[in-house]
Amino acid sequence: MSWIGRTLPRLEDPALLRGLGRYFADLARGAQAVKFVRSPMAAGVITGIDLPDPEDIRGHIFLARDLEAGGVRPVQAVLDRPDYRRVPHPALAGARVVFTGQAVAMVVAETEALAEDLAEQVFVDIEPEDPVISIGDALAEDARPVHPETPGNVMVEGAMRTPGVDQAFTDAACVVELNLRSQRQTAMPMEGRGGVADYDAASGRVTLYASVQMPHMLRTGLADALAIDEGLLRVVAPDVGGGFGSKMALFPEYVALVWACFRLKRKLAWIEDRRENFLAGSHSRDQIFSVKGAFSAEGRLLAIDGDLRSNVGAYSCYPVTCGVEPLMAFAELPGPYDFAHYGVRSRGITSNTAMMAPYRGVARPMLTLTMEQLMDRAGAKLGIDPVEMRRRNLVTKFPHTSPTGLVFDEASYLEAMEAAVKIADYPAFRARQAEARAGGRYLGIGLAVFSERTGYGTPAFAARKMAIVPGYESVDCEMGPSGQVTLRIGASPHGQGLKTALAQLVADRIGIAPDQIRVIAGDTDATPYGWGSFASRSMVIAGGASQFAADKVADKLRRIAGQLMEVPPETITLGDGLAMAAGTNRSLPIGDLARAIHSQSHRFPEMEPGIRTQGFYDPPGTFSNAAHICEVEVDTQTGGVRIDRFLVVEDAGLLINPMIVDGQIAGGVAQGIANALYEELIYDEYGTLLTSSLADYLPPTCAEIPPIEIHHMETLSPETVTGAKGVGEGGTIGAPAAVVSAIMDALAPFGVEINTIPATPDRIRAALREAKGPAR
């Protein structure tokens, strides 16, 4: 009986349901409170900092100069590319501030309230400079460089042009020109950032409990910034309240916090509030994509010519750098479409705004929106149905090499779309739509087909020329004397249910039940080096590594059993907690084998005592794929959009736990819908963030998110050892394109174009006013 493919309730849940989860802030008892004094201005030179009289300070105030004197170095995110501009990121701003909310001083006091009181007595004098906020500001002829190191305000740039691009546009029967914009968004996990740093006098070590996705990398980055022996630091990611990419970065607050902990030799807690998370956490998706597509009369895509701009904010996030959005956009724009000629320039543009860091999907929601709008709009011009447009352009032969050199493994782009179209029943919808229109109601249907690059190891990151190249995973597996298994993983799950899924995978390899497998993650003292959980990688890479480690355990169990039963090890099968000798009715409990190799190891002179194995995995990467179909009704009076149906046909390869996979898809789609319709961060022209509370940012509630209908295909990947592909981001990647496509279909009688997401009621009303449609 196999555990893989079963909807097993998660092993993680009972503690979380009882309120017994341990999030970092739950560990703050007895700690002194840390607060940061933040810049009220987007850009300027610090001319002075007024502090209270020393005798009035009940606590400590630290400034940039204190950290410098303590040997703290700025964080440096490095890309080894000639077009990359390297800008050091200080833990506290010393000479200049470059975004509103940048930390300028750190205060430490006995309680949160006292720390707040103390922070309020620190005044920062700033000689303002011209704020550079938008992409337009940054690229203006006379724009002030945000940093001395970034003349022209371009931090990184990728570009390529195949020789045939211009000819393809000359030959084209139809050219579609898009100018699409995504407003700035943020991952907004329900738990904010923060950490508890605890000093251990006996060892001289500091343990940092923090809400992060990459504890090992964070430790390396902190040790570099603090110029200390990495062994003096332990980083623990306990239960983490969501990350979605935003907790991958080494934020400067962590550097200051750990430094202060070493210095004061006290337990310290920094727990950011929601406003700080909006101001100084990471932002994403502030992007403008100007793209032209050349099509033949038959609707074949011939070439793309594009200028992609991503506002990466004031700094380059460590370790993945500010290249994460623009370089992904550049490399992955072609998506699942088959065409030859590609001329794209993609820039990461710096500005006086909060730093960009990955957010679920990264550049792919926008690049999927772009490709899908090309298909829809070309189809409309050429009189070809949108589904037919995609049939004519999707990749169907594998492996496929895209114009940017990416190699796509086996997938089901066409099949998933056809399945979705069939389930959605277009003819029935078109009939409903016609009937509704006759009654003055506007229904629309939209389609998005896309690939989700997942589970990529060091080769993919190395191609981006990152100085720190993440990608492999390591796993240690140990079977104890009672047959219980401990799996220590370098990945660092934070809500995905990875522990359960890995336990299912390993259970099948070793022949025991998942609840006998304890998975330990997120502690640099207790797990082997690994890169954490991000980029839809954990099931593929940590899964592959776990499988290798588990297979070695199984091998050893077979050898032990073979010796004890006096049969060849190859004849032993493991299952249901037993080692069974083929062709006999003899078996031994696996627990007995484990006990023997621990307690009677002298009987096995050929073997090492105990059962401990390692697994490493560093795959090239694979592509999941999906088709999303969305039905909406648009109220042309209010501009409001209601989603009536959202359908997903997903192909994520082998499903380990279908319930968990569906949960990832549904949560991802909800964030994608939020991107499409609701959420945006708004800076005014001075760089003040106008949306710094949950009430302003408008994350959707259960009243806005419809049921998500999910169907599966399972194309096993030849590029992953388990056959599983990643599934963490797809929902978010496809949803905006499907929603926008549906809105435009609904408003087709008015000829409305949606060019900016979120498509808020204001924007839809404005588009309706501008459109030359029939008068209403």
Next chain:
Amino acid sequence: MNEKLDITLTVNGRSHALGVEPRRNLADALRDDLGLTGTHVGCEHGVCGACTVLMDGRPVRSCLTFACQAEGAAIETVEGLADGDRLHPLQQKFWELHGLQCGFCTPGMLMLAAGALRENPDMDDEEIREVMSSNLCRCTGYQNILRAVRAAADVMRAEGAQG
């Protein structure tokens, strides 16, 4: 302002004597003074609902409630929801139907639903959606939370009918 008030809080049936500043909110008192860290704080401005607890059976935002306002009231937190080893039907159904991922919003969701079902055990799907829309979850896309509340309501009604 830093003067402390002596209050008694009754939480999950046990009473605790505390000295709190008047400005201390109930969430902090539960978490920091009583060590009941199951109640989470996601925004401290009354929007997310992660901090929801029951006060005399009604859901309240503990981040917007002063600890001293809770004096004399019966407070229930997620730690008191299960009956010993036996999970509450809401907890059981959240588990079975995957109503949680990171678990950060979960205590607030559970307490909100527990309070709402106590007030109206016969909520229909629309009423459940209406009530649950006062709390935010960033992970699940909500559907499984609504399904779990529905399923728990059905179990509780059946149990109530039996017993």
